Amino acid sequence: MLRLKDLREDKDLYQEDIAKILKTTQNQYSRYETGIRYMPIYHLETLAKFYNTSIDYIVGLTNTKEPYPRVKDK
Numbered sequence: 001m002l003r004l005k006d007l008r009e010d011k012d013l014y015q016e017d018i019a020k021i022l023k024t025t026q027n028q029y030s031r032y033e034t035g036i037r038y039m040p041i042y043h044l045e046t047l048a049k050f051y052n053t054s055i056d057y058i059v060g061l062t063n064t065k066e067p068y069p070r071v072k073d074k
Contacts (some may be wrong), residue, residue, distance in 0.1 A: 004033045007021050007051045022046060 008018055019029040022043050033035040044055045050068065056062045 003060060004039075004047070007053070007058070008033075011051075012019070018047070021050060 004018075008015070014026075016026045018058050019026045024043075028037070032039040032043070040071075044058060048055045048058060051058075051068060052056065052067055053065050054062065055066045056068075057065055
């Protein structure tokens with residue numbers, strides 16, 4: 001998940017900062033960022049909202065950084 005690092009560095013943040021947002025440890029976040037561990041979908045959702053992008057962009061399924069239109073609550 002190379003884009004995790006790129007997105008984080010674009011905002012001049014440290015792994016520790018993102019770990020706090022995800023309520024996990026820096027060590028665990030490092031494993032996500034380096035691809036040693038898979039990130040749970042709820043963390044991907046949190047980061048997509050934080051970075052204002054899509055989960056597809058984060059995981060490399062698209063090169064379009066802009067998020068998809070949000071689904072409105074019924």
